[in-house]
Amino acid sequence: MSAEHHREHAGAGARTVAARRRRLRADRARQLADLLRHQILTGAFAEGVLPYEEAIGRDYGATRNTVRQALGLLSAEGLVERVPGVGTVVACEKYRHGLDRLQGLAETLHEHGQVSNEVRTVGPVRAPAPVAARLGLPEHSEVLYIERLRRLGGLPLSLDLTYLPLDIGVELLDADLEHTDVFRLLESVTGQPLGRAEITLEAVNADAHSAAVLQAPRGAAVLMLERLTHLADGRPVDLEFIRFRGDRITMSGLLHRAT
């Protein structure tokens, strides 16, 4: 093996070691970020200020570099802000939406403030075939379509696309859609409680237009909820497609092993 070749080989070895060290540090930063995320979401830091980097490092057995990288990850997620001279502060409250019980947004978030809805569209449309089928309506029926941008304390939380059977929907046209959950209106209009809802949750990147409406960066992670809600008597009455800003909402619940 020539001296030249040997040097190259040693160089490659050093590069591998450096790459491995970077990878390990990135792994550790992710571990630490996940632990801090939980503390942030559950309000464990008094007045929303995180401890100093040294203290975090001590508490979590992490180096200063790892702590910095972890805080960088949380800052990129929009969960914390690094304020010079102050430290790291919780940037924006993230609200817990319950997964245990079927609730409207205003109901579930009532202790955090008033939900207001900007009604972007409301009116009858001919139901596309899958909408008619899922709402148990004859093909080509009309349905009421409602599109709302929902805010809490003025900040956009979600963009909701809603399809309702027209016989029930027309009764909502005069209702206070700006300040009332559709769930509450459905119960008051039909005189019966809601029953069950089939839900599907996904994480998607917001397209440019949805991001603009939600005042989020293009490509921002969105928690997408599709929900078909039935009245207590079983009739499907409310098909919704909801985009929650990922940095503003978490969904929490309890799962059981036995059913």
Added chain:
Amino acid sequence: MSAEHHREHAGAGARTVAARRRRLRADRARQLADLLRHQILTGAFAEGVLPYEEAIGRDYGATRNTVRQALGLLSAEGLVERVPGVGTVVACEKYRHGLDRLQGLAETLHEHGQVSNEVRTVGPVRAPAPVAARLGLPEHSEVLYIERLRRLGGLPLSLDLTYLPLDIGVELLDADLEHTDVFRLLESVTGQPLGRAEITLEAVNADAHSAAVLQAPRGAAVLMLERLTHLADGRPVDLEFIRFRGDRITMSGLLHRAT
């Protein structure tokens, strides 16, 4: 008003009309994309091929431009691919993870194929204070830390960070972690079934390193699941932080109005 001024004003009006038209088309594209997404996820399109643009337009009462824009949104999400000469095809199966019952990944996806786990790290670590607290352990206890990249049919699905109490964890060191859910191992090691789990779901943008591990684009939307699982006797035994690729997993379940 001068003729000059009037022309400027008319120009602004035309621009407003054009902007409004673009906004309306973007709104309609989103509506259509959401309806198609449900059809795709539930396997409504035979052999994973979507109908021609004209047919979609007819079925959903949408213009050709809206159809194209909607397919563009789904393609940007990685849900469909537009193949010249073939049309629009479903790009990648998205698996339904149940929200109704506490299940491991291999259990819940068994009908789709074999889940394999690449164990990136396994070993004892000193528990950071919040980990010890949540697992009901004395401060500074050691826990078993496991990091796994989980694949289905060779494709990365999730990156799982797991903390287990060491007394239970040590018994997993000789187990087949590459092909067995931690849930199943916990039940076999402790001789009792799991009980409940508290879960929190979020949508976050993947940081560069997590994205690289998951072989997803940087910033890709990730469905983040934090889960604290208890044995049937109530003891907390498994704290996990799971990043699911947003384009590969949906979470589905049933919610009820009354509790």
